[in-house]
Amino acid sequence: MTVITHVSLTPGREPEWDAAMRDRLETARDQEGWLGNQLVIPLDAPNERTVIGTWTTRAAWEAWHSDEAFLETRERMEGLQDGPSEMTWYEVVSEDRA
Template sequence: MITHVTLTPGREPEWDAAMRDRLETAREKEGWIGNQLVIPLEAPNERTVIGTWTTRAAWEAWHSDEAFLETRERMEGLQDGPSETSWYEVVSDERA
């Protein structure tokens, strides 16, 4: 799953802190494999979240979690428009 979001200028540190908290809680969830939070070099107020889960159902279950919902509250109003999520199937995963 890849999610792109544009943040309200000046609110990036607050959004980043909430997202780091959110991603930390994902570690404890069944089906979680890994995640990354990245910033495009040419767009410092944009973020891309790259999450890897065993199944989409596991990812969706995490969205009902109390910790996830708490961070959603914290993040409300920090984004400049809706986020955009795309799904991909992992064909190969090479890591050091």
């Protein structure tokens, strides 16, 4: 399963949010069911971010959300977003990587 999350950040707070998200994604590596992730910035929207996470199951992703490290980064990130995030789930049909 792949989850894609789009967020808009409060201008000027991007470095704080990025640091917290990098820490969050680093802790995901140790979670059961984690397969990979990316944090990307649109070239034409420097205050927006897209997080792409791939997990064996949605349940594994949901379990990660109760992890202490995840909750700590949630506290750090509060107030840094300019509005709610938008999340979409996808079932992976095919995947190729180098």
